[in-house]
Amino acid sequence: MDISPVRSTPGQRPAEAARMRRVRDLIDRTYAAPLDVVALARRAGMAPGCLSRRFRTVYGQSPYAYLTARRVDRATLLLRGDLGVDAVCAAVGCATPGIFTARFTELVGLTPERFRRLAENGAVAPGIEGLPACLAQRVARAVRNQEAPAPARKLT
Template sequence: MCHPGWTRALTAAQHLSDLARLRRVRDRIDREYARPLNVEALAREADMPPAHLSRQFRLAYGASPDRYLTARRVERAATLLRSGDLTLTEVASAVGCSSQDTFATRFTELVGMPPTAYRRHAAEQVPGTVRNREAPAAVPHLA
């Protein structure tokens, strides 16, 4: 029979192991968001059942792996749209979306406006970084 302290220690060790595997899954999504990724493949790599991975990932990061991947793709797409150099089809492809329609739907859900409106809005903004209350350049004191 197991001692209760051992059970707690084993449970804590398993929890830490799960967190490390979840971090590796999140890091892979962050690195490879443009590649085809699915929960089954991520779960195999993490040596976890897919349902367990999804549950634990949601608890740890506030979103399922699929939702996290979609958010990462939309985040990157927003950056590409602000640059204005690529067509919408090229942006969708660059972030790993095979369908421009699906891309536009997900983008609109997360950003609150379609990619075309987002690009137009971004183009109307002042280009470059705007610094608030930047200190004036120091004038050298000449003696």
């Protein structure tokens, strides 16, 4: 996942930045387990709304979006192997194949089945397996298709 440095904001204390890193690390370690913001907030000793706002301020996305991106990152690696789409869905902790397919398609731009076929044929760029971990995590970060900047439209 993305290992970019924690963004410091005016008035942010080092203890708060460390707390957000611990939340991010918890998501990274337990992405396959059922996680929600309430459980994450409980572990961090914060209110759920406060955790969501601070996490977004520090990492630029909500804890749930980060978790989803982490699951999709892992799924892209697993789909290159021998596992079927349903097995990958279960391995990364998605509740249902439908939710998995929708999120995967949203973030990657291909359905899991199509991604797997392209990976088998070598049409998908090589994986991150040979890269150093610090670079691989930065490269593999999923970006939502909707986050691409829209072309400027003239107002008439």
